Amino acid sequence: MAFRCNNFNGLVVLLRENGDKILDASSKLSLSASLLYNLNSSLENVWNQRQMFNNNFYVFDSNQSELEFVYDFLQKTFALKILPDGAFWNNEKLLDIRFFKNLRLLEVQRLSFNLIKGLHTFRHQLKYLICMRSLRTIKEVLEYCGGDNSEGFMWNELKEAVFSYNSIDSLDHSLEYAPCLHTLDLSHNYLHNAQLLNCLSNLKHINLSYNQLESVPAFSGELCGHLPVLVNLSELDLSNNCLLEHSGLLSLANLPLLKCLNLIGNPLSFHPRHRINTAYYLHFNVANEDFVLENRKLNKGERQVIGSVRYVATSTRSHLPSVDSFESENTVIRVQCKNLSIGDTGVSSDMESSTSSVATVKSEVDIEDREKDRMRKFLISDCVEMQDSGIGTVNRALSSQLSIGWFLYSICKK
Known part of the structure; x- marks a missing residue:
């Protein structure tokens, strides 16, 4: 729930009547861009006066008391949502959020993130970050911190990030500044490649739906001692992309904890043997009744072919852009599966074991x-x-x- 306000008097009333829901983080405080901009100068005056008097007791006139109340309240606010309004549309004025000292969640919609100032002060504490219709690149937020134009620094507490409905066509190394991310939404962008997700070793949930991917990213590599890197990934949404062949799912064999996979809307999902062809590429650890493929659990025959193809990819690359990168080597292992049941039809086939090591692998099952x-x-x-x-x-x-x-x-x- 979000409590929205567009003017100062309305904000005072809202905070007095529903402030408890905002302070206990059960609701967001939603401010229009114009109101936040108008508040900036007033809040800065309050801050300057308090600095001048060194936080000692002093008397303000009655007109100042409400502003003092708002200032104190905003400093205790945990969740802030900023939206544009008619008066601020296409405006290039900066919006300062430094006064929200205890901020843990920030949401920005339909505003260029370059208009947000003061974000760099929250890199050590922000846990949730939502940027929708606001970004062209990930670097704008994770490295430059919007209007701060700062140098890269670690986001040590950032757990969840939503960067959906933006104009992002490629990922960049700024993702390495958010090593604690466990949930990432990159849906509704223009991504053709998502290999740089490898640096997110704690990632558990990733939404890449509604992009332009033609193959599953190689969720593997050697970084910070993790091999494969995304070993904790449990939920993967690749729906409505451009995946043409099931051989492009090879990287799934490196995800032992995968619980949920969505490939709906890709060309390969219309193949008559789509589900069983997908099962070939899953890690053998997911052969249980809990695994869900496109909102439906695997049947007995589909579970039996899981792990038929095992994929191990080893690579070393830079932890940060200043470190040299190296090429990767990929290995495909076709394990022996005798009398595999195909679906529930009773048809069986034998697969001989083979091992090959190549730079680019395309396996036909x-x-x-x-x-x-x-x-x-x-x-x-x-x-x-x-x-x-x-x-x-x-x-x-x-x-x-x-x-x-x-x-x-x-x-x-x-």
Whole structure:
């Protein structure tokens, strides 16, 4: 709940009538940008006078008493929400929040974050940060602190951040200044790549829905002694992105504590074997009844194929931008699974174990695709033998064999 106010007299009434709900952090104090701007100069006068008298007792006139009351109240406020209004729209005046000494939650909506001043004083205490329709980059808030234009420094208490509905098209190294983040919402942006999330070793919940991702970020790496880094991740929302192939889910095999996964709205979610193809890439530790894929628990057959593909990615890169980075090495291990039950249909297949180490890995688990690959290799080898024997040309032989082979293959499939 948020109590909103647009003028000073209304603010005084609101604080006297509902101040207890604001002070116990059960509700936010919501101020218009214009009111906060008008308060800034008055609150600064109060602060200067108190500094002058060194916090001793002194007498103010009656007109000053209400301002003193507001000043004292704002210093005790835990949660602040700032919204634009008609009088402040497209205004370039700075909004100073330094007077909210005990602030633990800050929410800014539909205002450029560069208009917020004083944020750097809260980096040691702010726990919740919400910036909606306010950012172009993460660096604007986590490194520059909006209008402060400060140098990077650690946000030691920041636990949850909502940066949704912004114009963010890429992540940056400023995320390393928030190592304690466990919940991050980056939905409704323009992200194509989210690899830099690796630095958030305590992340448990991540919302990347409504972006432009084409593959699942490699939630792994070597940083601060953690391998993989996002070992604590339990909730992952990748809905409404551009994930085309299930092989792009390879990084899921490094998430042993994953409890909830959402891929709805991606092209791959319309595949007829989407759920079981996804299950191949899950870490074997999630093979329990509690795991939820797109709001539905896995059935027995889907749980049996979990862990069929294991992915271990090791990489070292800079902890901060000043440190050199290194390339990563990826390893895919296809474990042996005998008589795997496919869904609840009773159909089974054998998968031989294999191990490969490559720089870029694309693993195919779909049985039909593997059959096509074997057929293609068989036909091409026949064409090479025909060339060695001098019968016809390679191109004509290849074309003829492929057309006949695919015709027979399609007939057999039917």
